[in-house]
Amino acid sequence: MNPPVASADEAKRQTGLSANKAVGPLPAGHPMVKTGRVGVLLVNLGTPDALDTGSVRRYLREFLSDPRVIELPRVAWYPILYGIILNTRPKKSGANYAKIWNRELNESPLRTITRAQTEKLAASLSDLPQVVVEWGMRYGNPSIASAVKTLKDQGCERILSVPLYPQYSATTTATANDQLFRALMKLRHAPSVRTLPPYYDEPVYIDALARSLEGHLARLPFEPELVLASYHGIPKPYFLKGDPYHCHCVKTSRLLRERLGWSDKRLLTTFQSRFGAQEWLQPYTDKTVERLAKEGVKRIAIINPGFSADCIETLEEIDGENREIFMHAGGEQFAHIPCLNDSEEGMDVIETLVRRELAGWA
Missing domain, CATH: 3.40.50.1400 (Rossmann fold)
Structure with missing residues (x-):
């Protein structure tokens, strides 16, 4: 007896394929793979997970180990980083974070605001049902790699990365792009990607x-x-x-x-x-x-x-x-004067640029 095959409509439903893509019977045992969606990934610098010294040290170690952030040769920089900075700076930085910490959510304001930007952008793009919006941090959590996995699991074959740095620097925008492509290097089936250009003069x-x-x-x-x-x-x-x-x-x-x-x-x-x-x-x-x-x-x-x-x-x-x-x-x-954050003005910027860069994709 021949194994059952999915109809074209069933194949679309199971895989998430858009109506303009050709579909046919799936072979027996074919895994169900979601496809046909477009991801938007908002990226910012990052933050410690908590105020304790260990959490701050982990964040600083990842941040200050980036060769684009500190361009000294590793042989010269690592003894300073591991011998002095990571033994002295985490306590001071933790005390500074404590002054501004969002106690209600037990997180830094940067994490609170970036999440809010993501949620508001997703709501404003509700007319594009194939678009999925996520957020990730260059250093710390949620990581860019975890955000890429989340988008892939939801069927995103294309991802627009949006580094939220208006002015380009190798220490910021480039590090975000580096981390995105490191994540893609580990994927068997990597999505197509675009990255938002700097928008300092938009x-x-x-x-x-x-x-x-x-x-x-x-x-x-x-x-x-x-x-x-x-x-x-x-x-x-x-x-x-x-x-x-x-x-x-x-x-x-x-x-x-x-x-x-x-x-x-x-x-x-x-x-x-x-x-x-x-x-x-x-x-x-x-x-x-x-x-x-x-x-x-x-x-x-x-x-x-x-x-x-x-x-x-x-x-x-x-x-x-x-x-x-x-x-x-x-x-x-x-x-x-507060940053643009998730204000009406700030979200106008993000939505306008994202819609432009999604042209031809959504």
């Missing part, structure tokens, strides 16, 4: 920054004398080797000033989060806020256009450390 992004900034300034109880656009820094040697990050940041600030109709004295560009002894991109944010206060500036606000979601670098470093530096040096009023 009109929808510049307009979202301007609308968000205008709205928050209008609600402040004071008027800042000037605003700093503070971006995460990179070592100056990386820039000299050809990393375009500095150029992307400067152009973002220029376009934002033009959109707002401000002068270059009203919106300044600075760089934060330097690490180690070598020179990083300047001017430094902390040195700038201190200088401004000592020169008599009493009221400032800081925006972080390089971050798509608030995290330890914005909530603790800017709204904590730099606020303290400014006030201690003589400042009187300080405001941190």
